[in-house]
Amino acid sequence: MRLLILGTGKMANQHAVRFASLPGVHLVGAVDTDPVRLATFCEAHGIGRAFSTIEEALAWGDFEAVSNVTPDAAHYATTMACLAAGKHVMCEKPLATNYADALTMAEAAVKMGVVAMVNLSYRNVAQIHAARELVQAGQIGTVKHIEASYLQSWLVSKAWGDWRTGQQWLWRLSKGHGSNGVLGDVGIHILDFVAFGAATSIEDMTCRLRTFPKAEGDQIGEYHLDANDSFVMTASFSSGALGVIHASRWATGHINELRLRVYGDKGGIEVQHTHLDSHLRVCLDDDVETGTWRTVEVLPVATNYERFVNAIRLNMQTEPSFRHAAELQRVLDLASESEEKREPQTV
Known part of the structure; x- marks a missing residue:
């Protein structure tokens, strides 16, 4: 499975390490608006492609799933773009900053038929x-x-x-x-x-x-x-x-x-x-x-990381879902x- 890391702040490092440790998972790209942080992250995790926006990454598109580790306020716009492109998404919590946006994201995931999971880490x-x-x-x-x-x-x-x-x-x-x-x-x-x-x-x-x-x-x-x-x-x-x-x-x-x-x-x-x-x-x-x-x-x-990957491979939904997070x-x-x-x- 080819995975894109969206957002390269502190928590993204844990996502990268956890996903990279799973057999068959390849970190192929990363996105961040901060070029220095992005370059440092890609070098640390051996990621070959770097993008300044999610739109650039989606235009390339050579990945199946996205780990969204952007700040809370960016979850809605970035996740909706990924869902529209038919990508599976694990999004950090909270799913959105309000119920209306979270519900829209949950409904969009169901409509697109993709695996959509929230990283409620406990x-x-x-x-x-x-x-x-x-x-x-x-x-x-x-x-x-x-x-x-x-x-x-x-x-x-x-x-x-x-x-x-x-x-x-x-x-x-x-x-x-x-x-x-x-x-x-x-x-x-x-x-x-x-x-x-x-x-x-x-x-x-x-x-x-x-x-x-x-x-x-x-x-x-x-x-x-x-x-x-x-x-x-x-x-x-x-x-x-x-x-x-x-x-x-x-x-x-x-x-x-x-x-x-x-x-x-x-x-x-x-x-x-x-x-x-x-x-x-x-x-x-x-x-x-x-x-x-x-x-x-x-x-x-x-772990959530394992459940997300297994759900994609089995073409089935898993919890905690976008609906639950909403x-x-x-x-x-x-x-x-x-x-x-x-x-x-x-x-």
Whole structure:
């Protein structure tokens, strides 16, 4: 399979390494508006063709699939161009910056009959797949309550680098640079973690967003630091459960941690994923009476990169799909609306 890398920033390097490691996948071209970054990327990954626009790359056209690693605001226009040319696309999250555009992209992918997948990277966590299987098998009974969080500390510590001086972090704090803050950046990850792991979807919710002072005048250079830093969401789910979902970049002591707890009338499960490791714990059967939790060992699962390539080879769709990502974007849009109106929003 011949693959084009669209966008050559930091995350693109991971895409290039992951795809290049798969048998039969060849990185044949790359696109970026920054010629220096583009040249450096192509040299690092042995890519022979370099293009300054997606239009130039599509005019050449000697590739079957595209890995879209452009900034969030560019996902819509670049992906739509690739879909119109009949190319398979893996797009970084979020699929778009609003539900209307995301839905249009999902519908275009279906119309063109191509494989269209969103890189919700925590689908690579084997424990969340095992949790979903337990829920679907009825092992914890009827789900009553869900609790989920995504906690980061990079506004507190320098474990990720210094956000005050790093452009790769500052844009994430600025609405004017295309950021929807923690809600748009990591909110989509924890919403997917919940929807997939608990095998359910949000029906209605209320959300509160908060932006905290971070610099004098809330400004650093060209960056106005006005994007949200934390959110708290209460939700009702299609399974009938009630739940709380929250995320923050001010979570001191948590470099990068996702946690999901799902409680049913027969048992409970907990998934914890950090930058170091992942764990699945369960409280089932007789352990319910003593509140005993046990760690469950799970087997690895195929990565998003592997699933994307296999889906193309088998000519079949795979998850997480554009349609699924569009539905997540709908929840994110309604979360912002809930904050503006200070009232619940029905999904």
